[in-house]
Each structure stands twice: as C-alpha cells, then as structure tokens.
Amino acid sequence: MANRSELGRKGNKPDLLAGLIFIVIGALGLWAGRDLRMGNAAMMGPGYLPLIVSALILLIGLGVTIMGLMSSSEPIGVIRLRPLLIILLAVAGFAYAAGSLGFIIAAAWLIGIGSLADPETRLREIAASIVVLTIFGILVFIVGLGVQMPLGPF
Amino acid sequence: MEFFDSLILGFSTAVTPTNLLFCLIGALLGTLIGVLPGIGPTATLAILLPITFFLPPLAALIMLAGIFYGAQYGGSTTAILVNLPGEASSVVTAIDGYQMAKQGRAGAALAIAALGSFFAGTVSTIGLAVAGPTLAGFALSFGPAEYFSLTIFGLLCATILASGSVIKAIGMIGIGLLLGWVGTDVNSGSERLTFGAVELFDGIEFVVIAVGLFGIAEIIVNLETPESRGLIATKITSLWPTRDDFRKAWPAVLRGTGLGTFLGILPGGGATLSAFSAYTLEKKVSRNPKEFGRGAIQGVAGPEAANNAGAQSSFIPLLTLGIPSNAVMAMLLGAMTIHGITPGPSVMHNQPDLFWGLIASMWIGNLMLLVINLPLIGLWVKLLTVPYRLLYPAILVFCCVGVYSVSNRAFDVALAVGFGFLGYLFRKAKCEPGPLLLGFVLGPLLETNLRRAMLISQGSPSVFIERPISLALLIASAALFVLLLVPAIRKTREEAFVEEEA
Numbered sequence: 086m087a088n089r090s091e092l093g094r095k096g097n098k099p100d101l102l103a104g105l106i107f108i109v110i111g112a113l114g115l116w117a118g119r120d121l122r123m124g125n126a127a128m129m130g131p132g133y134l135p136l137i138v139s140a141l142i143l144l145i146g147l148g149v150t151i152m153g154l155m156s157s158s159e160p161i162g163v164i165r166l167r168p169l170l171i172i173l174l175a176v177a178g179f180a181y182a183a184g185s186l187g188f189i190i191a192a193a194w195l196i197g198i199g200s201l202a203d204p205e206t207r208l209r210e211i212a213a214s215i216v217v218l219t220i221f222g223i224l225v226f227i228v229g230l231g232v233q234m235p236l237g238p239f
Numbered sequence: 240m241e242f243f244d245s246l247i248l249g250f251s252t253a254v255t256p257t258n259l260l261f262c263l264i265g266a267l268l269g270t271l272i273g274v275l276p277g278i279g280p281t282a283t284l285a286i287l288l289p290i291t292f293f294l295p296p297l298a299a300l301i302m303l304a305g306i307f308y309g310a311q312y313g314g315s316t317t318a319i320l321v322n323l324p325g326e327a328s329s330v331v332t333a334i335d336g337y338q339m340a341k342q343g344r345a346g347a348a349l350a351i352a353a354l355g356s357f358f359a360g361t362v363s364t365i366g367l368a369v370a371g372p373t374l375a376g377f378a379l380s381f382g383p384a385e386y387f388s389l390t391i392f393g394l395l396c397a398t399i400l401a402s403g404s405v406i407k408a409i410g411m412i413g414i415g416l417l418l419g420w421v422g423t424d425v426n427s428g429s430e431r432l433t434f435g436a437v438e439l440f441d442g443i444e445f446v447v448i449a450v451g452l453f454g455i456a457e458i459i460v461n462l463e464t465p466e467s468r469g470l471i472a473t474k475i476t477s478l479w480p481t482r483d484d485f486r487k488a489w490p491a492v493l494r495g496t497g498l499g500t501f502l503g504i505l506p507g508g509g510a511t512l513s514a515f516s517a518y519t520l521e522k523k524v525s526r527n528p529k530e531f532g533r534g535a536i537q538g539v540a541g542p543e544a545a546n547n548a549g550a551q552s553s554f555i556p557l558l559t560l561g562i563p564s565n566a567v568m569a570m571l572l573g574a575m576t577i578h579g580i581t582p583g584p585s586v587m588h589n590q591p592d593l594f595w596g597l598i599a600s601m602w603i604g605n606l607m608l609l610v611i612n613l614p615l616i617g618l619w620v621k622l623l624t625v626p627y628r629l630l631y632p633a634i635l636v637f638c639c640v641g642v643y644s645v646s647n648r649a650f651d652v653a654l655a656v657g658f659g660f661l662g663y664l665f666r667k668a669k670c671e672p673g674p675l676l677l678g679f680v681l682g683p684l685l686e687t688n689l690r691r692a693m694l695i696s697q698g699s700p701s702v703f704i705e706r707p708i709s710l711a712l713l714i715a716s717a718a719l720f721v722l723l724l725v726p727a728i729r730k731t732r733e734e735a736f737v738e739e740e741a
Contacts, residue, residue, distance in 0.1 A: 129686075
C-alpha cells in the first residue's frame, strides 16, 4: 500500500518514459522523412505512410505522457547501470573488433568484458569461459558454418 | 483421400534422417530453455535464427518449431518441481503443480502434464492439418484490399490480446512499421528514413532487431535481478498417476485442448494466454474450487494441455494466411524469408512437402518430447544448478556472431547494440516489444497492399468497404476497438492480466 506521502503524488514513471520514447521516435521519423514526396492516395509517394505513421506515433506519445502525468504515482523499477553499460560495451567492442582485428580478439573481448556484468563472476571462470567459448566459436561458426570473419588481425 | 495423401507426403518428408535429427535438436533445445529460467523461446529463436540460414529450409523450420513447443514441455517441469516456471506459459502450472510436489505427488503431476501436452499437441496438429487447406484455399481469392484489412485486423487483435496498455502496443506497432519501411522504397526507388547511411539502403535485417530487442536486452534485464533458486520439493518416487488422478484430469485436458486450440489461432494469442484462460476455466467449472491452489490435478492438466495446444495452433494463421499472430511466429516468418519463402496460402500449393512435412514433424516432435521429458527428468533438474553467469557469455557469443553472419558485416552488430538499448528502455517503460516485431514484418506487406488497392480504386477508400471480406474484417476491427472502450470489458481485461504480471 502506498504510504501517505505518495498518496497525493501523480506521475506514472513507466508511462512517462514510454511517452518520451514515442515522441522522440515520432519526431525523428518526421524529420528523417521531411524531404520525401507525399504523393496522393491514388499514387502514394515514398513519404505517404511513413509520415502519417510518424505523426501518429508522436500523437500517441503525447497521449501517453498526459495519461502518465494524470495517473497515480508508479516507480520505474530497478535500474542498474553495471549490466547495462558493460553488456552494451562488450557487444560494441565485438562489432569494432570483428571487422579489423578478427574473431579471436573480438570473442575474447566480448566474453571477458561481458562476464564482468555479473558481480559474482570469478576471474578463473572468466578465463575458462574465454578459452572454451572462443575455441567453440572457431570450430562451430568459422570452420563448421563458414562464417566469413578473419581469425586474427594478420 | 487427398488429405491422407498429404499426410503420407508429410510423414515421408519428416522422417528423413536430416529432418528427424533437427526435430530432435529442436525438441531438446526447447526443453533445455524451457527448464532454464531467464531464457525464453522468443529470445532463443532470435539468437538461433541466423544459424538456420546454413540449414535446408524445412530442417530450419522444423528445428525452430520444435524449440517453441518443446519449451512448453520443459517449462512445466521446473514449475512443478521447484516452483520456478521456466516460461511465462507455465506460471499457472506452478500454482497447483508445486503443491502436488510438496504432497509427494510430483510424479503424477509431471506425468499428467506431459501426457496432457502430448494429447493436446496431437489434437491441434490434426486441427492444423484439417483447417490449413480450407483457410489457405479461402485466402487464395484475397486481393490487395482483403490483405490490407486482414493485416489491420491482425495487428489490432495482437494489441488487445497482448498484456499491458493497448495504446502503448499500438505505438509499438507504429514504430515497427516505420522500421520496416527503412531502406529503398520499391515503388519510387528513393531512400527513406536511412539518415544517409548506405548500410541501411537495403533495410534493417530482421535478425538485428530480433537479437537486439529480445536477446541483448533480455540478458541485461536478467542480470539486474539476482538469481532466485527454488529447492526441489521431494524425490520423484512414482511417475504413474493413480486411477483417480486420471478420472479427474481427462475432462480438464479435453477442455484445455479445445480452449488452447481456439485461442492459439487468434492473432496475439498463443501459449501463455491459453494457459491462463484454461486455469480460470477449470476453477469455474470445478465443483469444489477450494481445491485449487492446494494441489488440484485439474489445475495442472488444463493449463498444460492448453499451452501446448495454443503453441501448435498459432501456426495456423502464419502458414495459411502469412500473418504471424505473435512474436514467435514473426521469428518463423523471418526464418522463412531468409530462405526466400513467402509465407501464405501459396506455400501449401507450391511447396506441399514443406507445409505437410512441418506439420508431420510437429507430431513426431511431440512424441519425442514425451520420451525426452518423462524418463530423463532427473537430467533436466540437474541443469537447473548451472548458474546464469556461466550461461550468458555463451548466449552473447551466439547473438553477436549470428548477427554478424547475416551479411558478414560489423555494422549490423553495432546496430544490434542500439536495439539492445532500445529494448532495455522499452522494458523499463513497460512496453511489450512483441507488437513492434509484428509491425516490422508486416509493414512492407501493409504498404504494398494499400498502394495496390488504392491504385486500382484510383484513390477512393471505398474499395475496402465494397469488397465483402474486407468489409467484414474492418467491421470486426472496429468492433474490437469499440469493445475496448467499454469500461466493463477494459476492467476484465486488466484483471485477466494482473495474474500474469504477478
């Protein structure tokens, strides 16, 4: 049950976030499609549907935001930056390394950095994961399935 | 006799060594992820989608389908034994199943769940085989106007049956549509919504969105909450249910099968909705509803039959109309597209071995699952002790290499990082990513058919009203929309999903 200080407060945080996402994406769609030809209903140009749908998303965003402001307070839930940032960094690093440095370095980075996202991970486990999964990846993906990725930077 | 010829064709295609092997792999993988909490069938399909590119088309579909229905079997095992539902669709099974396990009747609960699932799987597979050709024949007469109205109807249904706010779900569909239109416009050849990035001229790959929203985002969310582990209630002594158990369970299995088959066909329906509805139904028809929550076998039998029936019958709209009804079916559509197959009524006609082979393999897969689950139950329970921190790096490798392999370029992996972050935001904003995926796969179809229909009618929207099937679908869509505004119905819908979120 909500205690007294929360009782009078308004603002459904998940709804407000959703509204913000919709507004940003809708506006982005309108901006990206600003030069596209609309055409008419019989001969729809490339911009016809994208612009209509972008505007609709923007309107929904406004609606959700207003509803979120009026409904009773609801928190957004736990947000932990550690797994979020580490996992995104690990995958982004893989993307960077895959093209130039090759699979071995990319996979080692992905597994090594990615493992740090869980605070309980031990160093020995990370080392074992890197060795086992990299070898597994080379055998299954590169050799077995023939994924076109160089193994090393040379 | 044509029906039997088709079935024989299906079975002869399904029992080739390759197809049997991938059916088994799919069933095993499905059971595995069903047992492990934190890895759902949607994420698994997203992660394995790129790999199926290297397989023959039918083997790929057989394996992916096996993962989906296999997860329904596996999810019930952990729900009963450790009160940890591996899948959303087995959340209700845990209520009475775990109580039965505490009373020393775990074996009976597991056996009834598996047998009920097998029975339901058989019935709805037959349903698919019977309904498929009829629906597909009907759909062959569809023109662009009908397809447009059908797509609208499907998308709208999906928002209503999905959990959470309807308006947010519509917004998510909109975002999906926009993403589906990124790239070169087929009619005019002009680039749109690409922000000038050459890599986007061919559009965004389905796998990139699926892996980002469902794979990467799910790992991050799972890592935010510490792992919860149940304890195994008792040793499993006897697997065989008593005569009394059977007497009580079989009507529940029948009801669950019927309900699940029906709800699975509806857009937005599927395994989870079927299981929840079946539990509510069992509670309503029972003579002593107080038993529920204290180990009533009907509370296991009904939902377990329903979730498997729902899982199977949700293939019907995809295979006959080409319209996926939920996120899992959108993944299968993605798999078909990777192999150059356009799902829809023509598949049955042009590639009967593919259609009937898949159906036959689903029945074979259900049979395999019965064997995989009952005698090997001890093995699956042991797997529960593998910690998530050792599992997720392996999942990450599959995600990244899979996304890379689609077009052999690092750009897609970088794009998946963006979708991973977006998927994380969506989860915090309580927006279901499923409708977005549906919008994404249906966006191009929607636009093409709308353009064609309007071109033929010279810009007059009356074409959608003049054609009877199209009109009926639009009226149904409008009726659904109006129904949602009725406060009483809105309230029941919210209540129906409260249990699910709890």
